[in-house]
Amino acid sequence: MPELRQDAVTGRSVVVATERAMRPSDLSKVRSAEVAGPEECPFCPGNERMTPHELFALRPDGSAPDGPGWLVRVVPNKFPAFKHCEVVAGSHSLFKRCAAEGTHEVIVHSPDHCRHLAEMSVGDAGKVMEVYRERYRVNEMDPEVDYIHLILNHGAEAGASLEHPHTQLFGVSLVPPLMELELRGSFDYREKTGGCVFCDLISRERDSGERVIADAGGFIAITPFASRFPFEVWIIPDSHEPSFGGMSDSQIEGFAGAVRDILRKLNLKFNNPPLNYYIHSAPCDGGDYGYYHWHLECFPRVSTPGAFEWGTGMMINVITPEHAAGFLRS
Amino acid sequence: MPELRQDAVTGRSVVVATERAMRPSDLSKVRSAEVAGPEECPFCPGNERMTPHELFALRPDGSAPDGPGWLVRVVPNKFPAFKHCEVVAGSHSLFKRCAAEGTHEVIVHSPDHCRHLAEMSVGDAGKVMEVYRERYRVNEMDPEVDYIHLILNHGAEAGASLEHPHTQLFGVSLVPPLMELELRGSFDYREKTGGCVFCDLISRERDSGERVIADAGGFIAITPFASRFPFEVWIIPDSHEPSFGGMSDSQIEGFAGAVRDILRKLNLKFNNPPLNYYIHSAPCDGGDYGYYHWHLECFPRVSTPGAFEWGTGMMINVITPEHAAGFLRS
Known part of the structure; x- marks a missing residue:
């Protein structure tokens, strides 16, 4: 379970999310992109079974969920930094911790493994932005979510772990310090x-x-x-x-x-x-x-x-x- | 002249230090280390003329400043992010700016271009720490300096622009937000x-x-x-x-x-x-x-x-x- 820990000196919160992790000996992987070709990419059409069940998709052809036919697809993050959870971790005044309560979704921009937003038509980019807004509106109804953070990491050196262009939506149970x-x-x-x-x-x-x-x-x-x-x-x-x-x-x-x-x-x-x-x-x-x-x-x-x-x-x-x-x- | 700019929304300060810069077309250089062999390295013995005049050095052989013979050497940063300056830039309520007042020094750990602190004897590492403390004490006497920040950047991916092991000392005219x-x-x-x-x-x-x-x-x-x-x-x-x-x-x-x-x-x-x-x-x-x-x-x-x-x-x-x-x- 991802947890929020608070530093005793500064009060700053850190998310400790080991579900996103690999063992320390595997950490060198973090520094290079996990570049996966379309066959192994969980965001490519035909590989829908590699992700959790979809939350939303633009499917103009009326195709069934979790299969091909979509233009923009939204799934829960498989390795969430925030999730809904019952258990609350124990605390000590110098070592405060609680569950990292919230949601964490992935918005796959298009079926094309290599199509960066920069290369899309304005119409297609607009479909991605429509889905941003749709998921924003759904998540803001969640009573556990106090703030919604939509982000793009493009390229391994910018923190992306998968190459297929996608956006992440974090619905978090606190207002982050920079927003404050x-x-x-x-x-x-x-x-x-x-x-x-x-x-x-x-x-x-x-x-x-x-x-x-x-x-x-x-x-x-x-x-x-x-x-x-x-x-x-x-x-x-x-x-x-x-x-x-x-x-x-x-x-x-x-x-x-x-x-x-x-x-x-x-x-x-x-x-x-x-x-x-x-x-x-x-x-x-x-x-x-x-x-x-x-x-x-x-x-x-x-x-x-x-x-x-x-x-x-x-x-x-x-x-x-x-x-x-x-x-x-x- | 480096300047401090304040964001109108958050109040956060940023140092704009173009003396450290290259033209935008050269910016790709920033992403790879400027690895210079010992011949071209300004921190190697024999190249002392490539730096500003030294501020301090451990010279057990009594050798003259700005030549070889030193064990640890301190020089002003050639491209300072903070420096003493007279001129104060103009301000507007939404665009507050002032001079980035202060000092910026480099402490070269040893004459050896490749000798990381990790590979030093405790005695030699202790000499480096003695010089840290010496420069700390000198800079804290400076009436314009309110906070002293000693840092190590090791490797290009950690922000180092020169390979020869060195520490930077910043003497700044404000208490930085994380210290606050x-x-x-x-x-x-x-x-x-x-x-x-x-x-x-x-x-x-x-x-x-x-x-x-x-x-x-x-x-x-x-x-x-x-x-x-x-x-x-x-x-x-x-x-x-x-x-x-x-x-x-x-x-x-x-x-x-x-x-x-x-x-x-x-x-x-x-x-x-x-x-x-x-x-x-x-x-x-x-x-x-x-x-x-x-x-x-x-x-x-x-x-x-x-x-x-x-x-x-x-x-x-x-x-x-x-x-x-x-x-x-x-």
């Missing part, structure tokens, strides 16, 4: 100014233009002023909406186009780099987060944080965001 | 219990033994209960002392032995893995940190944090610390 920080900042800004910090950022960024990469279809792509990573990009809807689940039908295509285009630019400039993105969205714990503004944060893995970054919690970025935006626009 | 968190936790624990959280942890860990790897010479090595990384190790002095600069002469050998032995174990188990360590120590900003307890935190880079970790601020660890300790003891 963003929520507090957004709340304080609203208290102080009456406005939304993201809406005001969009307006300022449009005025200067120096960190804008793209601005179309209701979404703006910028390199944030305090970018942690070289070529970090945020994609923000220009209409105020706290939750990803609140994205309207008419916004889906604009969002898919914005994401697809940024991934395509990064691919062109860095030759298919390992990269990550995640969506930050209001918690679904019943609170009022009207002041928050959902968005996506993306970064190619072109630099390696070392002991300065891991020991201080501060990043060193060797490229200015203004330079990065100019490079990605060109 | 540790200080607050340690302070709260003292308020609540009257004791030191690290002293109490040592006592508990000795009782159970399940996370203890080594315990000798005044230093205990444990895998922390809420380890963020597989095989994360903390080395903690068993006598209470807030500051690394307060380490006594008689402790140096014990510390050097503990560090050398842990690196050697990791080397044996993982075949010279990329790894990082850093020292956490009380700030030198004039505050009273009697409740804090300095220590070293180390981890091999055998796993790759992805978008879950970067987006939530929570780590997923696939190996229990109890398992890791057993494996490293064996």
Whole structure:
């Protein structure tokens, strides 16, 4: 059973999920991608029996679950970092632990083992985003889930363990620390100014233009002023909406186009780099987060944080965001 | 000039240090180590002119600065992330920035291009630790320096850009966020219990033994209960002392032995893995940190944090610390 452990000094939580693990002697595997050809890939059509039973799929041909015929397919993660569980582990004041309660799903982008989102048509990428929203909406109804984290790990150097393009959805029973920080900042800004910090950022960024990469279809792509990573990009809807689940039908295509285009630019400039993105969205714990503004944060893995970054919690970025935006626009 | 930028939403600070950079088109270089043979290595004897003038060196033969004859040598970082500067950059409420004020030094461990700390005698490793303490003490006298961060990046995959074994010392004009968190936790624990959280942890860990790897010479090595990384190790002095600069002469050998032995174990188990360590120590900003307890935190880079970790601020660890300790003891 995956568990949440809390550090006695800092209070920070760590997920210990040995179901995801191999024995220590196998750990060298973690460093190289488990590249599986289509025959052995659990996400390829024909191999549906290799995954747990599907939770959802787009099947325009009306085909039966757990067989071929799907366009986008959702299954529970076979090695979950969070799951629903009854047992609660024992605690001591210096060694606090509890079950890592929640859900962990995989959204397979398409039947094609090699088709990166960057290479999809906007229509096909839009189908993936529709499924993101569908699973977001289902999971936010789960009373044990307080926050939903949608992520892409692309490439072994970005933490992907399987090559076939897929997104992971984590439904977790707490609001993660970085979201707490963003929520507090957004709340304080609203208290102080009456406005939304993201809406005001969009307006300022449009005025200067120096960190804008793209601005179309209701979404703006910028390199944030305090970018942690070289070529970090945020994609923000220009209409105020706290939750990803609140994205309207008419916004889906604009969002898919914005994401697809940024991934395509990064691919062109860095030759298919390992990269990550995640969506930050209001918690679904019943609170009022009207002041928050959902968005996506993306970064190619072109630099390696070392002991300065891991020991201080501060990043060193060797490229200015203004330079990065100019490079990605060109 | 390196600058500190503050994110408008979270308040987090990022160092933008383009002096460390290459043009974006050169960024692919960042991903592979700049492995330089001894002829081209700025840290090898005979190449002293390739670095800025030395700040300090152990020269038992009395040889002149900036030439061969040294055992351990300290120079300013040629591409500093922090430096003393007059100019303060302009700010806007959404785009706060200031100079990244401070110092950034390099401690070259030995004249030998290939001699990892793991392979040194305890006596030679002790000389390196003596120089750590010497530079720590010099930098803490600097009125612009509030916190000193000593780090090791070993291997390109751990963020090292030069192969010749070296340590970096950052003297920074703020207390980093992760230290703030540790200080607050340690302070709260003292308020609540009257004791030191690290002293109490040592006592508990000795009782159970399940996370203890080594315990000798005044230093205990444990895998922390809420380890963020597989095989994360903390080395903690068993006598209470807030500051690394307060380490006594008689402790140096014990510390050097503990560090050398842990690196050697990791080397044996993982075949010279990329790894990082850093020292956490009380700030030198004039505050009273009697409740804090300095220590070293180390981890091999055998796993790759992805978008879950970067987006939530929570780590997923696939190996229990109890398992890791057993494996490293064996």
